[in-house]
Structure formats: structure tokens, C-alpha cells
Amino acid sequence: MVESVPPNPNSLVPPATAGDPPPPPPTRSGGFLPTPRRPGIRVTTEFDSDSCIFFHRISCKLFDSLAKLKLSFHNNNKGEISEPQLALTSKHLSLHYDLEEQNAFVKASFDVAPCLQLRAAHDVKAQQGEVAMVADLAGPAYKLELSSAVPSVGLPRATFRFPLGEVILEEKEEEEVKRMLSVNGILKGHVLKGVCTAQYKDENLNLRYSYKDEQMALIPSISLPSNALSFAFKRQFGPSDKLSYWYNFDSNYWSAVYKHKVGKDFKFKAGYDSEVRLGWASLWAGDEAGKAKTAPMKMKVQFMLQVPQDDIKSSAMMFRVKKRWDI
Structure with a gap:
């Protein structure tokens, strides 16, 4: 019988017992820090036979998916590359660079308070941009946004959003009157088991009613003051078949x-x-x-x-x- 050798008390490696698993194999790098993994690259190619132009997009996520780098460009059947663009986007900051125009477009958004957000956009070559402040009023369903062009050319535009629509108040420049206030808006509401939508823009009012159930949809609409009337009808024949029809009474x-x-x-x-x-x-x-x-x-x-x-x-x-x- 072979006599067992007692463990060395000065050894740094603890003695193995019968129930312990085998030690893991050494890493290829041989260091204590894991080797950083290369980010996955996504390549998307689109081709349209009508224009005979390819569109390519190459993207990858960086910094543990905190940012995304994207390169896109077109090329024709002769191999000529056009419209190359490089973009770096994240949650609060995005940078788009046009390689042909040598121009950058920057967008940023930050929360300056729990219910207040600052948004900004800037075109470097045109030296133009926009700054906006968005405030939550009585919850996220009610928002007030004040936005202004940079450099400023008038009063800021005010937009009030609520669950039933939105109202926009802005200053516009007309031919006869230099500058005047303009009101646009959208209002939605449930009427007779359907949804009625009223949209007012540039002194034109569009009224639209939409009724939908599991098999049918009826959508009449009229524009004022032109009185242009149109009608849309959709019919679902089971889960796989659907027929849609649209008719304009003004133009036939x-x-x-x-x-x-x-x-x-x-x-x-x-x-x-x-x-x-x-x-x-x-x-x-x-x-x-x-x-x-x-x-x-x-x-x-x-x-x-x-x-x-x-x-x-x-x-x-x-x-x-x-x-x-x-x-």
C-alpha cells in the first residue's frame, strides 16, 4: 500500500478533494482580464430593379449597446458610390455626417428636470437649428412644447398635446401681412362606436370618421371649404383575405x-x-x-x-x- 503524501502548507493552490470539479483550463490570453469581444456587425443590402441602385447599410453597437455606429451608401450597376453617410447614435446624442457634402447634423436631448426635457438640433453647414423645451403637465399624457429656430426669426412655436389631440400656435409669414399667428390642431373623439377626427391646418378643415369592427371598416371624410368628399371601405374575409376600396366623389x-x-x-x-x-x-x-x-x-x-x-x-x-x- 502506497503511503499518501501530506499537502504542502506553503502551497498557494488548495488541495483537491474527491468531490471537487477539475480546474478550468487556462485562458488563451493568459491574463486575469477577459478578452474584449468584438461587437457584432450587421450588413444590410437592398436592391430595386426599377432604379438599378443598391443601398448598403453597415452597423454595429458600441460600448455595451450604449451607442450605434452606422455607415450607409448607394452604388449603381457601374460600381459608383454615392450619398455616403456616417452616423453615431445614442440615447441622448446623435451625429450624422454626410461625406459628400462634408456636413454634420447633430441632435441631442437631455432631461434637465424630472418633467422637463431639452431638445436641440443643429445643421453645421447651414448654421441653422432648432431648440425645444418639452414639459409634462399633469402626467406624460399632457405635454407642452416650446420650440424656436436658431437663429430666431420670430416667436417660438407652442404645441400642447393631450390624449384627444394637439393644438399648435405658431407665427407664419404671409405675402400681404409680414407675420401673423396661425393656429393648427387635431382633435379626436369616440362617436357612435367609431372615432371622429377633426384636423385644422392652413385654414382647411378635414373631418374624418372611422368605424371598424372585426370584419369591416367604413371611413368617410370631407375637406372644408372645398367640400371634397371621399369614402373608404375595407372588408375582411377571414384571417387571410382583405379587400380595400377608396372613392373620391369630387374627382371620381x-x-x-x-x-x-x-x-x-x-x-x-x-x-x-x-x-x-x-x-x-x-x-x-x-x-x-x-x-x-x-x-x-x-x-x-x-x-x-x-x-x-x-x-x-x-x-x-x-x-x-x-x-x-x-x-
Whole structure:
């Protein structure tokens, strides 16, 4: 029988027992600090066959997702690069730099008090910007915003937002009168199981009523003082089929769209627009309103056929592709 050797009392490594797991392997760096991990890079490419132009966007998150760096540019089929832009964005500060124009646009927002926020925007090349103060009144649903252009050209614009709409008071310059106060606003309210919206802007009033249930939507609207009346009708035929129709009584123009969905990632749409006398059909692979990262293979594809009513021979087939890579 072999006699066991007692542990060395001067050793820095504690003796291992039968129940202890094996020690972890040494790190590749050999140091005590972990090696910083390279931030993930996202590359998104879009192509439109109608313009034959590629749009590329390269982005990555920095400082443990506290900021985001993004580079975007276009290039045509000849490989010529145009509109390169570099952006660094965070929660309170964003910087957009146009490499061709050599111009920077800076936006910042800070909380100067629990219910008071300061926002600022500045165009470096144009030497113009805007400063705004936003205050919460009786909770976040009620806000008062005072904004002014820099350099100032008149009184600041005041915007009051509340749960049923907003009211904007600003100074405008007219041809006959140099400067005058203008009032614009939006007001919403529930009427007869629907929502009535009144929008007043530039001395024009638009009244819109929207009634919706699980199968149907009726949306009449009228503009005053032009008395332009329009009507929209939407009908849901089950969870996958929907028909939309719009008619303008003033111009007699109308349009119709039929939509059929297959699951979440496939959609077929067909329609006609009498104003441009054009019929069309499109097929989507990937959620039309979603992002490429949620689509199968992180790619969205749209095929569209356009058929002019007056010249069927000039029909055109177009497609769009959007693909994302995570590196």
C-alpha cells in the first residue's frame, strides 16, 4: 500500500478533494482580464430593379449597446458610390455626417428636470437649428412644447398635446401681412362606436370618421371649404383575405386593393388605380412591414407587375430584395 503524501502548507493552490470539479483550463490570453469581444456587425443590402441602385447599410453597437455606429451608401450597376453617410447614435446624442457634402447634423436631448426635457438640433453647414423645451403637465399624457429656430426669426412655436389631440400656435409669414399667428390642431373623439377626427391646418378643415369592427371598416371624410368628399371601405374575409376600396366623389377617382396572406411571411396583393390608369400585382416573401432579421433567411423579396391600361405592351416586371447578414 502506497503511503499518501501530506499537502504542502506553503502551497498557494488548495488541495483537491474527491468531490471537487477539475480546474478550468487556462485562458488563451493568459491574463486575469477577459478578452474584449468584438461587437457584432450587421450588413444590410437592398436592391430595386426599377432604379438599378443598391443601398448598403453597415452597423454595429458600441460600448455595451450604449451607442450605434452606422455607415450607409448607394452604388449603381457601374460600381459608383454615392450619398455616403456616417452616423453615431445614442440615447441622448446623435451625429450624422454626410461625406459628400462634408456636413454634420447633430441632435441631442437631455432631461434637465424630472418633467422637463431639452431638445436641440443643429445643421453645421447651414448654421441653422432648432431648440425645444418639452414639459409634462399633469402626467406624460399632457405635454407642452416650446420650440424656436436658431437663429430666431420670430416667436417660438407652442404645441400642447393631450390624449384627444394637439393644438399648435405658431407665427407664419404671409405675402400681404409680414407675420401673423396661425393656429393648427387635431382633435379626436369616440362617436357612435367609431372615432371622429377633426384636423385644422392652413385654414382647411378635414373631418374624418372611422368605424371598424372585426370584419369591416367604413371611413368617410370631407375637406372644408372645398367640400371634397371621399369614402373608404375595407372588408375582411377571414384571417387571410382583405379587400380595400377608396372613392373620391369630387374627382371620381377610385382605387381597389385585394390582399391575401399565407402565414406571416408570404403575401399577395393586386389592385387598380383609376387616377393613373394602372393595374398592378405584387408578391411578398417576408413580412412587408417587418424587418429583414425576422424574415426567413433574413431576406425580404418583392415582385411587382405593373400593367398600364392605355398601353398594355409597356407592362413592366420589377422586384426588390433586402438581405441582412450578421457577422
